[in-house]
Amino acid sequence: MKTVTMDSVSKSYNGEKVLDQVSLEIAEGERIVLLGASGCGKTTLLRLIAGFIVPDVGSISIAGELAARDGRIFKQPEQRNLGMVFQDLALWPHLSVKGNIDFGLKAKGLPKAAREERIKAVLDLVGLTDFTNKKPGELSGGQQQRVALARVLVLEPEVILMDEPLSSLDAELKVRLWKEIIQLQEKIGFTLLYVTHDEREAIEIATRVLRIENGQVDSGVGHSPNPGSIG
Secondary structure, eight states, X not given: OEEEEEEEEEEEETTEEEEEEEEEEEETTOEEEXXXXXXXXXXXXXXXXXXXXXXXXXXEEXXXXXXXXXXXXXXXXXXXXXXXXXXXXXXXXXXXXXXXXXXXXXXXXXXHHHHHXXXXXXXXXXXXXXXXXXXXXXXXXXXXXXXXXXXXXXXXXXXXXXXXXXXXXXXXXXHHHHHHHHHHHHHHOOEEEEEESOHHHHHHHOSEEEEEXXXXXXXXXXXXXXXXXXX
């Protein structure tokens, strides 16, 4: 089953075309990495799929349903069953780890008992059980990254979008965390679309790498990475 389909999507800013007739299909359970230099349109592509911006022309479908086409939105971001981890993480500094993770669940209107159960499970999943009441400023960079991921995972999305989530971390921590992301994806089974400019990172994480350059995206080459092969 195709979880995300883009058909001839173009997007321009101030008359400059950032994406030009991009078509791609992402199957359920894939780990797709978008690889390209800064400013090549990677983040724009993620934002289009998330529904934060609309395509000038072309269509985007999520789980077989039309989400946007030719400048019109048919499914709002909250209706797409997607989660996004931003490059700057976008954690609420005044909220605890638990508060950050609970924020989206409250917005969905889940009862307190159900929220508590989900939060406990996801904290255990990402190894943050002992940091429940800490604020983001009291955590290391790697721990903050886990909070950002937990905040998305607790909502149980079918697709997770990640925009250069490890770019600010040192090399050793980056390797450790990308292995954890792979393990979580394999355990839970969500579809992953991950953006990076780091070729090594792309090759290690992806089941298929899509290179993006001059507003164009290639068809991608699949491979079977070994998460334990590096580091």
